[in-house]
Amino acid sequence: MRFILKTRYEQDLRLFRDQTVAGWYAALAIALLAAPFVLPEYYTTQLVFIFIWGIVGFGLMLLAGFTGQISLGHAAFLAIGAYAEAILQARGWPFFASAPIAIALSACAGVVIGLPALRLTGIYLAIATLAFGFIVEEVLARWESVTAGNSGMMVAPLRLFVEPIGSQTAFYFVCLVAIAGTALVVRNLLRSPTGRAFIAIRDSEISAQSMGVNLARYKTMSFALSAGITGLAGALYAHQIRFISPEQFTIFLSIEFLMMIVIGGMGSLHGAVLGAVFIVMLPELIAVAKDWLPQVIAEQTGLKGTIFGLCVILFVLFEPMGLYGRWVKVRTWFSLFPLYKSGLFKRQKSYQKSERLR
Amino acid sequence: MELLQLVISGVAMGCIYALIALGFVLIYKATEVVNFAQGDLMMLGAFVAFTFASIWQLPFALAVVFAILVLAAVGALFDRLLLRPLIGQPPFSAVMVTIAAGFVARGVATMVPGWGTDTHALKAPWSEGVLRLGGVVIAHDDIAIIVLTALLCLLLYFFFRRTRIGIAMQASSQNQLAAYYMGIPVRRVHTLIWAIAAGIAAFAAVLLAPITFVHSNMGFIGIKAFPAAVVGGFGSIPGAIAGGLIIGLVEAFAGFYLPEGFKNVAAYVVVLLVLMIRPSGLFAEMRRKKV
Numbered sequence: 117m118r119f120i121l122k123t124r125y126e127q128d129l130r131l132f133r134d135q136t137v138a139g140w141y142a143a144l145a146i147a148l149l150a151a152p153f154v155l156p157e158y159y160t161t162q163l164v165f166i167f168i169w170g171i172v173g174f175g176l177m178l179l180a181g182f183t184g185q186i187s188l189g190h191a192a193f194l195a196i197g198a199y200a201e202a203i204l205q206a207r208g209w210p211f212f213a214s215a216p217i218a219i220a221l222s223a224c225a226g227v228v229i230g231l232p233a234l235r236l237t238g239i240y241l242a243i244a245t246l247a248f249g250f251i252v253e254e255v256l257a258r259w260e261s262v263t264a265g266n267s268g269m270m271v272a273p274l275r276l277f278v279e280p281i282g283s284q285t286a287f288y289f290v291c292l293v294a295i296a297g298t299a300l301v302v303r304n305l306l307r308s309p310t311g312r313a314f315i316a317i318r319d320s321e322i323s324a325q326s327m328g329v330n331l332a333r334y335k336t337m338s339f340a341l342s343a344g345i346t347g348l349a350g351a352l353y354a355h356q357i358r359f360i361s362p363e364q365f366t367i368f369l370s371i372e373f374l375m376m377i378v379i380g381g382m383g384s385l386h387g388a389v390l391g392a393v394f395i396v397m398l399p400e401l402i403a404v405a406k407d408w409l410p411q412v413i414a415e416q417t418g419l420k421g422t423i424f425g426l427c428v429i430l431f432v433l434f435e436p437m438g439l440y441g442r443w444v445k446v447r448t449w450f451s452l453f454p455l456y457k458s459g460l461f462k463r464q465k466s467y468q469k470s471e472r473l474r
Numbered sequence: 475m476e477l478l479q480l481v482i483s484g485v486a487m488g489c490i491y492a493l494i495a496l497g498f499v500l501i502y503k504a505t506e507v508v509n510f511a512q513g514d515l516m517m518l519g520a521f522v523a524f525t526f527a528s529i530w531q532l533p534f535a536l537a538v539v540f541a542i543l544v545l546a547a548v549g550a551l552f553d554r555l556l557l558r559p560l561i562g563q564p565p566f567s568a569v570m571v572t573i574a575a576g577f578v579a580r581g582v583a584t585m586v587p588g589w590g591t592d593t594h595a596l597k598a599p600w601s602e603g604v605l606r607l608g609g610v611v612i613a614h615d616d617i618a619i620i621v622l623t624a625l626l627c628l629l630l631y632f633f634f635r636r637t638r639i640g641i642a643m644q645a646s647s648q649n650q651l652a653a654y655y656m657g658i659p660v661r662r663v664h665t666l667i668w669a670i671a672a673g674i675a676a677f678a679a680v681l682l683a684p685i686t687f688v689h690s691n692m693g694f695i696g697i698k699a700f701p702a703a704v705v706g707g708f709g710s711i712p713g714a715i716a717g718g719l720i721i722g723l724v725e726a727f728a729g730f731y732l733p734e735g736f737k738n739v740a741a742y743v744v745v746l747l748v749l750m751i752r753p754s755g756l757f758a759e760m761r762r763k764k765v
Contacts, residue, residue, distance in 0.1 A: 186566060232746070235753040238565065239508045243704045244749050246697070247742035258735045367697060371573055378570050417591060418690070422581030428574035432567050433559055465562030 131303070148292055152285040160288050161356075165396045166389075167291040168352050169373075173380060173388030174295075174302045175345030176373050181383045182306060183338040184318030185233060186242045189249030190373050193222045193343040195256060195365035197350025199263055202271045202360055211276045211290075215351045222347025223340040225252075230339030234332045237321075249370055256362040268361025271354045291352055298345055303385060305341070314338055318383075375428045381438025390439040398424060437461070475609040480726045486616035488722020489623035493678035494699035495706065495714040496630075497671040503647040503709050504667040507557060507568040511576035512675055513696015515552075518579055519545045519676030520688040521589050524596045529588055534599050538680050542673045549672025553665045561661075576693065583690045591690055596683040619681045626677060627715060634711075643667060701745035707755025716757065720744065 120127070120134055132138040152160045172194060179185050197218040204214035229248045233241050256263045263269065273280040274287060281287060305311045313334045316324035325331055354360050372395065380391025402420055435442050441461070449456045497512045509515075522544045526537035556575060560568050584591050600614045634640040646653035646660045653660050679692075686692060702721045706713025721741045729737035748756060 180566075186569070232750050232753075236749060239502070239708055240704060240749060240754060242508075242569075243700050243745060247701065247745050250742045251739050251746075254735055254739045374570065375574065382566075418581030418584035420581075421577045422585075425574040425577030425581065429556065429571055429578070432563075432571050432574070433556070436563065436567060463563070 131300075145296075152288045157284055160284055162396055162400075164284075164288055164291050164352075164356055166392050167295040168349050168356060169376065169392035169395055170295050170389045171298050171349035171352070172346050172373055173377055173392050174298050174385065175342045175349065177377050177380075177383075177385060177388040178302055178305075178314070178345065179338050179342035180374065181377060181387070182311065182318060183314040183335065183342075185335065185338065186238075186374070187229075187245040187339075187342070188242050188367065188370050188374070189229065189245035189247075189252070190342075190346055191365040191367065191369035192249040192252035193225060193346035194350040194353060194369070195252060195360075195362070196225050196343075197222045197347030198354035198360050198365075199256065199350075200347070201351035202269055202354045203262065205272055205275060205355075206269075210278065211274055211351075215348060218351040219344045219347045222350065223344035226339040226341075226343025227336055229343075230336040233335055233339060246367060246370075249365075249367055253362050253365055253367075256365070263362070266362060268359055271358050271360060273358075274355040287355065291356075294348060294352060298348065299385065299389075302345070306385075310334070310337065372424075375424065377438075378428060379431050379438055381440030382436075384438075384440045386443075387438050387440040390443075394427075394439065398427075436463070478610050480730055481723065482610070482612055482616055482620075484723035484726030485719060486619045486722070487725065488702075488719035489619050490678055490682050490695070490718070491699045491702040491721050492715040492718025493623060493626070493674055493681070494696055495703035495718050496711065497674050497678075498699065498703040499706075499709060499711055499714040500667055500671045500674070502703075503711075504643055505553075505557070505664045506565060507572065508565070508708075509671065510569060510573040510696075511552075511579060512671065513693035513699065514576040514579040515545060515549065515672045515675040515693075516679045516682070516696065517583060517690060517693035518548060519672070519679035520596065520683045520692060521583055521586070521690075523676065523680050523683065524594050524688045525588065527596060528594065538677075541680065542676045545676035546669040546673040549668040549670075549675075550665045552672070553668035557668075558661065558664070580690055580693065589690070594688040596680075596688050598680070598684045601684040615684050622677075622681060626674070630711070639663075639666065698741050701741040704745050704755055705748045707757040710755070710757040713755060713757030717755070 122128060132141060148163075151163060155163075172190065175193075176187065176190055179187055200218035200221045201214050204217060205211070209217075225248075229245055232244050236244055257266050259265070273282075274290065275281070276290070281290070306314070313324065313329045316327065316329050317331060317334055317338075321331060357364075376391035376395045377388055378391070379394050380389070381387025399420060402423060406419075431438060437444070445461060448460065494512055494516060497515070498509060501507055501509045501512075519541050523537050523541035526532045526540050527534055530537075532540070552575065556571050557568055560571060583589050598615070598618065600618045603614050605612045605614060605617060632640075634644055642653070642658045643663050643666070645656065646658055646663045650660055653663075682692070682695070686695075698721070699718065702717040703714050704717070705720055706715070706717025721744060724744050725737055725740050728740035732740075
């Protein structure tokens with residue numbers, strides 16, 4: 117166990133805790149930069165998906181994991197980002213102009229859904245976002261002059277400026293920059309007064325309010341930021357998948373996003389990425405496992421949903437802090453080696469808290 | 475005449491929504507858990523009833539009773555295995571577990587031999603034929619749905635008002651801690667509530683199945699029943715029934731008078747409007763925040 121004696125204020129402002137942590141992130145960065153040149157193209161594509169879902173994870177984590185607002189409509193923000201990007205690129209706009217507009221449109225949608233959220237809590241908010249998701253899906257299916265309706269639309273390869281980028285490798289780097297930038301923005305945001313206000317709202321709205329946090333302002337801001345980040349992911353998703361149609365952005369995708377951050381670990385940015393890794397790897401793992409399973413089970417269409425559901429149940433019951441929580445526990449066990457206590461990460465039961473909101 | 479026709483079909487559909495919403499509300503009131511798997515419980519109920527009635531060739535009434543009993547057991551098991559360990563955890567955990575359980579239920583239903591991903595027909599003895607009253611044509615199915623829902627509501631009303639266990643349930647839904655102090659076995663009450671809600675889901679399934687057929691995705695109707703529960707105010711039993719009827723009627727009228735596509739989203743537009751005007755539903759009880 118290492119303790120850092122802080123002697124200067126700048127130490128509090130550092131992005132990484134110490135040299136070792138910075139070293140690990142540098143190693144990760146180098147590995148990711150080298151990946152497209154070393155790995156086969158198939159794995160590069162999987163990494164791109166991890167990046168895109170990771171960006172969604174950041175967005176949703178900001179809202180659900182740090183502000184405590186549950187959204188069942190994030191697929192709608194992804195859809196708005198994807199359609200805005202697809203339509204603008206088809207009209208000849210470069211990525212540097214179309215992506216900000218896609219983000220801004222999603223963020224505006226986030227404000228729209230965030231406004232009723234000011235008066236809604238818990239299940240009412242979840243249903244409002246769910247309703248919003250359905251309405252967006254239906255609008256995309258019916259507004260045929262713009263979105264081509266249920267027949268869907270093809271998306272051209274990404275154009276950064278004028279020329280389309282040629283290879284999957286180039287697109288990989290665009291996504292890598294996008295997720296790194298998002299991570300930096302979200303991480304810094306969470307260390308700022310805004311982020312602390314979000315966390316205060318999550319932990320107790322009443323105490324946040326009494327400490328002078330403007331609930332309306334920060335909840336709306338959280339929705340807008342979350343939606344904007346998801347919109348960026350949507351823009352990248354459109355280029356990756358090359359074909360978008362309304363039935364890709366259903367309530368089930370929204371639920372899958374929620375499951376992703378639950379499995380990754382609520383309330384941690386690492387968890388968002390780990391959840392994305394899990395969600396992309398799961399079909400691969402199932403494909404591998406199919407060789408081992410009896411044929412009766414292996415050929416079932418419902419297998420993925422069942423396994424996914426089981427994973428979520430097991431995580432919520434036995435590891436509520438998700439993959440990242442498990443990692444933290446393992447790490448702590450090693451660093452404290454003979455002194456680890458089993459109650460170290462025990463969470464307070466909700467009925468033992470002084471505040472109980474219904 | 476046209477209007478009356480629409481009203482009747484809307485009310486019939488609304489009754490189904492109301493029954494599912496009732497399941498949400500019962501569980502939410504008693505345990506403060508939102509059960510996202512209610513629609514999938516209904517799907518299981520339909521399949522179980524189908525198994526008894528069509529595969530094993532039992533008489534329909536017996537199949538229905540068995541289906542309700544089986545589902546009640548499933549509901550109790552659900553609570554015992556999945557939700558009791560989560561008492562004291564943030565409500566979001568319980569929500570995720572019910573969503574995931576819905577996924578599992580749907581997946582497992584497609585794997586059961588004889589159920590699968592196919593569409594099955596479940597015929598009720600009343601499901602042939604229509605009733606003509608003046609110029610109005612009413613399917614027997616619709617009549618059965620409306621009458622049986624009304625009967626079930628009456629039954630539930632007396633259960634919660636007149637029986638000892640029903641009153642204990644009301645007490646534990648109003649204040650769990652106080653109910654504990656009064657010697658009410660709150661945890662057992664929770665399990666019982668889950669059993670009742672799952673039984674109601676099976677009942678709704680049997681009513682719905684003759685109209686929509688039995689298939690592994692029929693639980694999606696549960697997502698439509700959410701607006702019903704919310705419009706009425708999550709946590710109010712009369713509200714759930716009123717909400718279901720409102721959603722059913724709005725859908726029927728939107729499908730007839732508005733352009734195509736509005737029928738699918740009518741329920742959600744209504745719920746957004748209601749939430750904007752009354753953030754906790756039309757029939758919500760006033761609740762102050764406790765600090």
